[in-house]
Amino acid sequence: MNDLGTYMAYDYDLLVIGAGSGGVRAARMSATYGAKVAIIEEFRVGGTCVIRGCVPKKLYVYASRFADQFDLAPSFGWQVDASFDWPTLVAAKEKEITRLEAAYTANLEKPGVEIIKERAVVTGPNSIKLLGSGRELTAERLLIATGSHPHIPDIPGAEFGITSNEAFDLPTLPKTILIEGGGYIAVEFATIFAGLGVDTTLIYRGERVLRGFDEDMRIGLEAGLTTRGVRLIYQTTVASLAKMGDAVHATFSDGVTAPFDAVMFATGRRANTRGLGLETAGVKLNEDGSVAVDAYSQSSAPSVYAVGDVTGRAQLTPVAIREGWYFAETVYNNKPLAVDHSIIPTAVFSEPEIGVVGLNEEEAATHGDIDVYVARFRPMQNTLSTKTERMVLKLITEKDEGKVLGVHILGPSAAEMIQLVGIAVGMGATKADFDRTIALHPSAAEELVTFKAPSYTYRDGKKTS
Numbered sequence: 001m002n003d004l005g006t007y008m009a010y011d012y013d014l015l016v017i018g019a020g021s022g023g024v025r026a027a028r029m030s031a032t033y034g035a036k037v038a039i040i041e042e043f044r045v046g047g048t049c050v051i052r053g054c055v056p057k058k059l060y061v062y063a064s065r066f067a068d069q070f071d072l073a074p075s076f077g078w079q080v081d082a083s084f085d086w087p088t089l090v091a092a093k094e095k096e097i098t099r100l101e102a103a104y105t106a107n108l109e110k111p112g113v114e115i116i117k118e119r120a121v122v123t124g125p126n127s128i129k130l131l132g133s134g135r136e137l138t139a140e141r142l143l144i145a146t147g148s149h150p151h152i153p154d155i156p157g158a159e160f161g162i163t164s165n166e167a168f169d170l171p172t173l174p175k176t177i178l179i180e181g182g183g184y185i186a187v188e189f190a191t192i193f194a195g196l197g198v199d200t201t202l203i204y205r206g207e208r209v210l211r212g213f214d215e216d217m218r219i220g221l222e223a224g225l226t227t228r229g230v231r232l233i234y235q236t237t238v239a240s241l242a243k244m245g246d247a248v249h250a251t252f253s254d255g256v257t258a259p260f261d262a263v264m265f266a267t268g269r270r271a272n273t274r275g276l277g278l279e280t281a282g283v284k285l286n287e288d289g290s291v292a293v294d295a296y297s298q299s300s301a302p303s304v305y306a307v308g309d310v311t312g313r314a315q316l317t318p319v320a321i322r323e324g325w326y327f328a329e330t331v332y333n334n335k336p337l338a339v340d341h342s343i344i345p346t347a348v349f350s351e352p353e354i355g356v357v358g359l360n361e362e363e364a365a366t367h368g369d370i371d372v373y374v375a376r377f378r379p380m381q382n383t384l385s386t387k388t389e390r391m392v393l394k395l396i397t398e399k400d401e402g403k404v405l406g407v408h409i410l411g412p413s414a415a416e417m418i419q420l421v422g423i424a425v426g427m428g429a430t431k432a433d434f435d436r437t438i439a440l441h442p443s444a445a446e447e448l449v450t451f452k453a454p455s456y457t458y459r460d461g462k463k464t465s
Contacts, residue, residue, distance in 0.1 A: 008126075012036050014332075015128055015139040017120050017276075020047020022308030022320030023145030024104055029328035031111035038137070039108060040128070042119040046101045048147050048309070049317040055100065056093045056168045057188060061349045063089050064195025068351070075385035084196060086173035093168060122277035125303045129277075141303050142281070143327065144291055145320070146272035148309035152265050153180075157241030160248045161263045164189065174198055174261030178250055180238050181266030182209040184348045187221060189266060191351040194228045201231040201260070203238065203252065210348065213408075214360035216374065220392050220410040224352040227389060238263070271310045278304070286312055295338035297327050305331070314341055345422035347415035352389065355418025357425050358406030361396055365461060369399040371431070371454035375447040379412050393447045399457065401431035407448065417445045 016027045019041035027039040044051050063084075070080045108115055118132040127138045150163035162170070164185055177193050179186050182204035194200040202209070202225070209225070209232075210218045226232065237253045247259040271290035278285065284292045284300035290312030297305045307327055308320030319339065326337040348354040364370050373395040382389065391411030397404050407421045424433065431451075439446035457464050 010126065010138045010140050012038050012137065012139040014038075014141050014143060015040065015120075015137060016143045016145055017122075017128065018047065018145035018147055018272075018308075018310070019045040019104070019108075019115070020145060020147045020308060020320065021049050021317045022147075022324040023047070023143065024108060024324070025321045026143055026145065026307060026324030026327045027113045028107055028111055029325055030332045031108075031113045033328060033332035035332050037112075038114040038116055038139075040116045040118060040120040040130070042117070044101055045104045045108070045115065046097065049320075050100050050104065051097055052165050052168055054317055056097060057164075057192075058349055059093050059096065060089070060168065060192045061188065061195075061351075064192045065351065067195050067197070072381060072385050072387070086170075086196070090169060121275065122281050122283075122304075125281040125301045141305060141331065144273075144276070144278070144283075144299075144304065144306040144310055145308050145324065146276065146310050147320075148269040148271050148315060150265060151268045151270050153238065153267055155238060155240050157243070158265075160241040160243050161238075161265050163265050167264055170262065176260045177201070177262045177264060178203060178238070178258075178260045179264045179266055180204070181268070182206050182211060183266065183268065184210065184350070186266035187225065187348060187350045189264060190225060190230045191228065191349070194225075194230050195351065199231075200229065201233065203233040203236050205235065205237050207234055210354075212360075213348075213354070213356065214394060214406070215362070216392050216394055217354050217356065217360075217408050217410050220352060220390075221348070221350055221354060224350070224389060224410075228351055238265075269309065269315060271312055273310060288312055296330050296336060297323055314344055316344065316346070319344060343422070343426050345418050347418060349415065352391070352411050353414040355409040355414035355416075355421075356407070357418050357422045358404065359396060360406060360408065361394070364396045364405045365458045365463075367405065369460070370405065370458045371397050371399050371401075372456050372458070373397075373451040373453075374455040375451070377447075379444060380442060381412065391444055393444070395431070395434070395448055395451060397431040399459075401435070403428060403430050404434065409444075411444060413444070417448075421448065 013035040014030050014037045016023045016039040019039050027037050031037045073080045118130040120128045123129050129136050152158050176199040178201045180203050190200050190202045208218050238250050239253050240251045242249045248263045249259050251257045273289050281304050282301045283304050286292050291306035293306050293311050297307050307323035309315045322339050329335040329337045345357040375393045376390045379391050394408040396406040434449045437449040439450050
């Protein structure tokens with residue numbers, strides 16, 4: 001029914017543009033609830049996460065960590081003679097993401113979702129056009145789930161650089177690489193390439209990587225990257241690139257020029273809205289080009305919704321999935337649900353690994369009096385070796401064993417720990433609740449339930465020992 005109350009015949013109940021994690025979940029569940037759904041994807045089903053994002057990234061992180069295990073092996077009595085073959089890893093990755101793409105496709109087809117492999121543009125609040133075939137389709141509702149893309153700086157020679165999209169499928173492993181950026185994508189790829197034996201340099205305009213993370217996590221990661229052999233250059237950017245023979249020569253903002261086999265931009269991501277035609281439907285965009293939506297993922301055009309990275313809310317796959325799920329519940333199951341974006345467990349698959357949920361120390365100190373508990377120690381797997389890297393676990397609570405405001409972990413299995421800790425934090429657990437939990441020994445996570453006294457406190461906004 002349109003705004004005038006007149007019933008209209010549409011081709012579909014729902015047209016989803018983009019078959020990434022959010023779009024697939026929304027399409028599948030909407031169809032399960034009885035909607036006639038088509039999903040339109042110009043590339044491969046699965047989106048950034050499955051095809052050229054978190055899944056291949058995690059596989060490559062695993063590959064890069066074998067070198068660390070080989071270094072530890074002699075201290076446990078093993079002698080290892082190993083070599084690495086890049087094409088083997090690339091082929092194995094491709095096999096796995098092809099399997100996942102088939103699984104995603106099957107999950108869509110089972111409830112009856114039609115998959116259309118073309119590029120679509122919006123032509124109105126209830127219509128789209130397929131650019132390949134020229135067909136026009138209509139629907140009662142449109143869902144924009146087109147995700148985001150790597151931002152490439154506007155500099156001379158930018159075309160000679162690569163992004164995370166291309167990094168997984170390089171024909172050969174470079175001997176040297178320059179990575180520009182200081183976010184989680186930059187440090188994860190620095191971890192990967194350095195672990196695979198590539199001479200790796202990371203250049204960042206800021207003073208330390210991972211802006212916005214807890215300072216102890218940032219300091220610990222910086223030390224870990226340095227130990228891994230990553231060269232860190234701060235308060236500097238890439239001013240231009242030039243191709244000379246097989247090398248890419250990077251000129252920095254300080255005038256220095258250096259050659260690299262590859263230069264990678266990890267300078268953030270932007271919503272995929274350009275050329276999508278959203279203005280024809282009256283959809284309002286945010287300043288950064290993302291789709292402005294309300295708590296229920298509805299845009300300024302009542303018939304148009306959006307989920308995932310394209311909304312600019314939280315660029316994380318589980319968030320996109322939850323938003324897609326809640327869209328289907330709200331619209332097609334008469335069960336309005338809004339995603340809570342305030343407490344999202346986050347992991348950085350760097351070396352060392354980081355897991356975070358809740359507020360960092362600086363943020364928490366603005367919320368009132370807090371207690372901060374910090375533990376630093378060598379991971380048990382390193383104690384038989386000469387490795388000196390240390391884990392850091394930080395617990396931030398309201399004063400006097402009050403509510404847990406933030407948990408920050410740096411070290412092995414940090415991501416696995418923070419997922420479970422996120423349950424407790426989301427339920428509003430207190431320090432007293434943590435204290436009642438019996439420790440599991442020997443484990444790193446037991447430190448979170450055995451803190452006796454704060455390492456330091458904040459009272460009236462001032463840090464005290």
